[in-house]
Amino acid sequence: MTDSSSFKQNVDSIVGDAEFRLMMAARYDFFMMVIKNSACRYSNFELEKSRAYNIRNKAFRNFDNLLVDFETNCLNNGVVVKWARDAEEAKQMVYEIVSGEKAKNVIKTKNNVAEEIGLLSYLEMKKVNVTETDSGDFVCSSENERPSDPQHSAAHLPYKEISRRFTEKYGVKENLKPKQLMTVVRKVLKDKYLTADIAITGANFIVSDTGSVVFSEDEGNVLKSISSSKKQIVLTGIDKLVASLDDLPTLLPLSSVFEVSKNRVSANYTIINKPDFLVLVDNGRSDVLRKDFQRRILTCIECGACNNICPIFNTIGGHVYEMAVPGPVGTVIKPIVEGFENESHFATLCTSCHQCDDYCPMNIKISDLILRNRMDVAKENDSLVDEKNVYNFMKKRVENRKNMDNNNFFNTLQYKQLMKKKWGIRRVIPSFAEKTFSQLWKEANGITEK
Numbered sequence: 001m002t003d004s005s006s007f008k009q010n011v012d013s014i015v016g017d018a019e020f021r022l023m024m025a026a027r028y029d030f031f032m033m034v035i036k037n038s039a040c041r042y043s044n045f046e047l048e049k050s051r052a053y054n055i056r057n058k059a060f061r062n063f064d065n066l067l068v069d070f071e072t073n074c075l076n077n078g079v080v081v082k083w084a085r086d087a088e089e090a091k092q093m094v095y096e097i098v099s100g101e102k103a104k105n106v107i108k109t110k111n112n113v114a115e116e117i118g119l120l121s122y123l124e125m126k127k128v129n130v131t132e133t134d135s136g137d138f139v140c141s142s143e144n145e146r147p148s149d150p151q152h153s154a155a156h157l158p159y160k161e162i163s164r165r166f167t168e169k170y171g172v173k174e175n176l177k178p179k180q181l182m183t184v185v186r187k188v189l190k191d192k193y194l195t196a197d198i199a200i201t202g203a204n205f206i207v208s209d210t211g212s213v214v215f216s217e218d219e220g221n222v223l224k225s226i227s228s229s230k231k232q233i234v235l236t237g238i239d240k241l242v243a244s245l246d247d248l249p250t251l252l253p254l255s256s257v258f259e260v261s262k263n264r265v266s267a268n269y270t271i272i273n274k275p276d277f278l279v280l281v282d283n284g285r286s287d288v289l290r291k292d293f294q295r296r297i298l299t300c301i302e303c304g305a306c307n308n309i310c311p312i313f314n315t316i317g318g319h320v321y322e323m324a325v326p327g328p329v330g331t332v333i334k335p336i337v338e339g340f341e342n343e344s345h346f347a348t349l350c351t352s353c354h355q356c357d358d359y360c361p362m363n364i365k366i367s368d369l370i371l372r373n374r375m376d377v378a379k380e381n382d383s384l385v386d387e388k389n390v391y392n393f394m395k396k397r398v399e400n401r402k403n404m405d406n407n408n409f410f411n412t413l414q415y416k417q418l419m420k421k422k423w424g425i426r427r428v429i430p431s432f433a434e435k436t437f438s439q440l441w442k443e444a445n446g447i448t449e450k
C-alpha cells in the first residue's frame with residue numbers, strides 16, 4: 001500500500017532530478033523509433049488487435065469453466081497444482097515446495113507475480129538463496145532494488161552505474177560496455193544453472209485445453225533455467241489463462257510487437273506441459289474481474305508499450321508507483337485491489353492523452369478505465385468532500401459569463417491561492433490574460449461597449 005503524501009513526496013523528488021528526466025526522454029525517443037518500424041509488419045494491425053482482444057475477452061466470459069479444465073488437464077499431465085488466494089498464501093506455498101525439496105540453490109526468471117507478492121524478500125527471510133537469471137533483475141538484485149519496469153527491469157540505471165555496481169561486487173574493470181557487462185552476468189550465472197535445484201518461473205500464458213504453460217523470452221534464461229534445474233515451480237496469475245493453443249499464433253507475436261531488439265520478435269517461445277509445481281495466484285484478480293467495466297484490463301499481455309508511451313510514466317519512472325506492474329495498467333488495477341479509500345491518488349495519474357489506447361496491441365482503452373476509476377473514487381471515497389465542494393464552487397463560477405469576464409487582480413489572486421499547493425514549487429502559476437475573451441471577441445468584431 002502506498003501512502004498518498006509519501007507518494008507525492010517521491011514524485012516531487014524524482015521530477016526534480018534532471019539526469020533522470022534526460023534518461024527517460026532518451027528512452028521515449030528510442031521507443032518512438034521502435035514503434036515506427038513495428039506495427040507495419042501487420043497488413044492490418046487494427047484487425048489483429050481486435051482479434052486478440054476478442055480471444056482474451058472470450059476466455060474471461062467462460063473463465064470459471066476454463067480454469068477448472070486447465071487444472072484437470074494439469075493434474076492429468078502429472079503437475080502438482082496449488083491455488084493461492086493472496087500474496088501470503090502464495091509465498092508460503094512456494095517456500096513449502098522449496099523446503100520440501102530441500103533445495104539449496106534456487107534460480108528465478110523474470111516474474112511479475114513474484115515481484116507483486118514480495119517473494120524474494122520472503123525467501124531471503126527464510127534463508128533461501130535465490131539467484132535472478134534475467135539480466136535486468138540480476139542488476140537490480142545486486143542492490144536489492146525493485147525492477148522499475150515489467151519489461152526492462154534496469155531501465156532506470158545508466159550503464160555507468162551498472163558498471164560501477166559490477167566493479168564493486170565482482171571486481172571487474174571499471175566502465176565496461178553493455179556487451180562486456182553481459183559477459184560478466186553469463187559468467188556468474190553459469191555455475192548457478194549447473195547446480196540449480198529449483199527454478200521458479202512465471203508464465204506468459206496458461207492454456208486451458210492442454211494444461212500447457214507458455215513462455216516468451218529474449219535472453220534464453222527461461223529455457224536454460226527449466227532445462228537445467230532438477231525441479232520447476234511455475235508461479236503465475238490466474239489472468240494468464242487462454243482457452244486454446246490455437247489462440248497463441250495471434251497473441252504471442254503481439255506480445256512482442258514493440259520489441260526493442262533488432263529481431264522485432266521474441267527470440268524464444270517455449271511451451272511445456274509438465275512443470276513439477278504450479279502455483280496459481282488470485283491476489284485481487286477476482287476483484288478486478290468483478291468490475292464489469294475495468295475487468296478488461298486483465299486482457300493485458302504485459303508488452304510494456306503503454307509504459308513507454310505514457311507521459312506520466314516517462315516523467316516519474318516506475319519506482320514511484322511501488323508495484324510490480326507500474327504505469328497505466330497498474331494505475332487501473334491498484335486502487336481496485338487495494339481500495340479507493342487509500343489509493344485514490346492513482347486515479348489522478350493520467351492526462352487522458354489516449355496514447356496508450358492507440359498503441360495497446362490488445363486494444364484496451366486504458367484511459368477509459370482510469371476515468372472509470374476516477375468516477376468510482378468520487379463515488380466511494382468520502383474523504384473527497386472538500387475537493388467536491390471546491391469543484392462545485394468553481395463550476396458555479398464558470399457557468400456565469402460575468403465571472404469569467406472579470407480577470408481583475410482579485411480574481412488572479414484568488415486563483416493563485418487556490419492552485420498554490422497543487423501546482424508545486426517548480427512551476428510558475430500562469431496569470432490571466434490581460435484582456436478577457438469577451439473583450440477580444442468584441443474588438444475583433446468591431447463591437448463597441450455600450
Ligand code: SF4
Pocket residue numbers: 306309310311312313328349350351352353354355356357366367370
Ligand atoms: S491516456 Fe493516461 S495512462 Fe494513457 S498514456 Fe496518456 S497519460 Fe498515460
